[in-house]
Amino acid sequence: MNAQELVQKHKLLECIQCGMCTGSCPVAKKANLNIRRYMREVAALGRLTIHPENELWSCTTCSTCGIRCPKDLDPYEFLIDIRSMAVEGGQIAPTIRDALESIFKNGNPWARIRSKRSEWSQNLNVKHISQGAEMLYYVGCTSAYDPRIQSVAQDLVKCFEKAEINFGVLGDEENCCGSEVYGMGEKGLFEFLVEENMKIFNKYNIKQLVTSCPHGFHAFKNRYNQTNFEPQHHTQFLAKLIDEGKLSLTKEVNKKIIYHDPCFLGKQNGIYEEPRKIIESIPGAELLEFDRSRARSLCCEGGGGRMWVDIPGSRLSETRVIDAVAAGAEILAVACPFCLLTIEDAVKTTGNEGKIQIMDIAELLSLAL
Numbered sequence: 281m282n283a284q285e286l287v288q289k290h291k292l293l294e295c296i297q298c299g300m301c302t303g304s305c306p307v308a309k310k311a312n313l314n315i316r317r318y319m320r321e322v323a324a325l326g327r328l329t330i331h332p333e334n335e336l337w338s339c340t341t342c343s344t345c346g347i348r349c350p351k352d353l354d355p356y357e358f359l360i361d362i363r364s365m366a367v368e369g370g371q372i373a374p375t376i377r378d379a380l381e382s383i384f385k386n387g388n389p390w391a392r393i394r395s396k397r398s399e400w401s402q403n404l405n406v407k408h409i410s411q412g413a414e415m416l417y418y419v420g421c422t423s424a425y426d427p428r429i430q431s432v433a434q435d436l437v438k439c440f441e442k443a444e445i446n447f448g449v450l451g452d453e454e455n456c457c458g459s460e461v462y463g464m465g466e467k468g469l470f471e472f473l474v475e476e477n478m479k480i481f482n483k484y485n486i487k488q489l490v491t492s493c494p495h496g497f498h499a500f501k502n503r504y505n506q507t508n509f510e511p512q513h514h515t516q517f518l519a520k521l522i523d524e525g526k527l528s529l530t531k532e533v534n535k536k537i538i539y540h541d542p543c544f545l546g547k548q549n550g551i552y553e554e555p556r557k558i559i560e561s562i563p564g565a566e567l568l569e570f571d572r573s574r575a576r577s578l579c580c581e582g583g584g585g586r587m588w589v590d591i592p593g594s595r596l597s598e599t600r601v602i603d604a605v606a607a608g609a610e611i612l613a614v615a616c617p618f619c620l621l622t623i624e625d626a627v628k629t630t631g632n633e634g635k636i637q638i639m640d641i642a643e644l645l646s647l648a649l
């Protein structure tokens with residue numbers, strides 16, 4: 281893509297240089313990322329200087345810049361295209377390259393082999409989608425392989441079973457959704473994954489898909505260009521089950537719980553109410569709010585490939601933990617595997633172990649069943 285094409289595709293001439301995008305960007309100061317300057321260079325000078333690695337790979341694709349832009353532009357989509365150009369030119373951080381290679385070879389970014397993908401469910405009675413299941417639980421790479429996040433998948437299964445949902449999984453046939461591949465700018469690999477995944481979904485005639493990862497949810501909903509099924513995030517699905525009286529919450533969880541909106545669920549897809557409804561329906565639970573919540577929520581720095589790129593300096597997830605403890609929360613609830621990992625790590629690095637627990641909403645809900 282050349283400068284002219286970038287100008288047209290991203291409507292760069294409509295930019296009024298107000299700086300709201302850079303001003304609202306959570307990593308602008310830390311990584312010296314000035315998205316407005318990138319756009320101006322291309323629009324005004326017709327060229328793009330490739331900036332130092334940390335700048336280009338620091339964006340979490342949180343979409344805050346797009347939400348704040350008064351001209352309705354999406355600066356982060358422009359930045360993803362610049363990443364694509366960098367990837368094509370071989371200018372890529374080594375850790376990003378390793379994650380992309382693993383996705384191509386193993387179907388996951390964690391360098392784990394495909395035949396271990398269903399290990400998380402070995403002690404559960406989870407059937408394959410082909411065995412008469414009506415709904416697909418798309419587990420996702422991090423929930424399938426990461427030992428901490430596997431417990432979220434296991435507790436979600438407990439919720440499905442309690443509500444007598446006829447669900448199935450793809451087992452070792454499941455493949456990376458490609459969300460982070462897209463964000464990292466490897467659009468060729470992303471298209472390959474879409475094709476492969478749609479073949480599998482069509483083979484099993486998938487009409488209903490629930491996933492516990494907002495990144496997979498976002499990709500299936502907004503990047504796959506498909507209408508065969510309407511993906512749901514597990515918080516949407518669980519909130520509906522509670523509404524319909526299919527899940528009775530009998531046990532008390534007498535805790536102060538603060539909810540962190542994941543960027544890919546909240547800002548990217550406008551899902552703010554369902555996770556809060558679930559927490560509020562748990563007997564004994566008291567829902568607290570961050571000052572920066574909903575569309576103003578602070579990014580955890582886990583998206584857009586940032587799970588594989590460490591940018592030096594204090595982390596936003598650390599700010600999140602400090603704010604949650606100051607608000608008096610005993611549990612910080614999340615609804616995304618990346619948020620869970622980054623924020624739980626921040627509990628240790630900020631010395632707050634024993635003061636606050638980080639839990640996915642599915643884990644919280646299973647305590648109340």
Ligand code: SF4
Binds near residue numbers: 301307339344346
């Ligand atoms: S998507 Fe988020 S991190 Fe990336 S440039 Fe926009 S505001 Fe900054």
Ligand code: SF4
Binds near residue numbers: 319352355
């Ligand atoms: S917020 Fe929108 S209009 Fe303002 S500088 Fe950024 S891209 Fe341009």
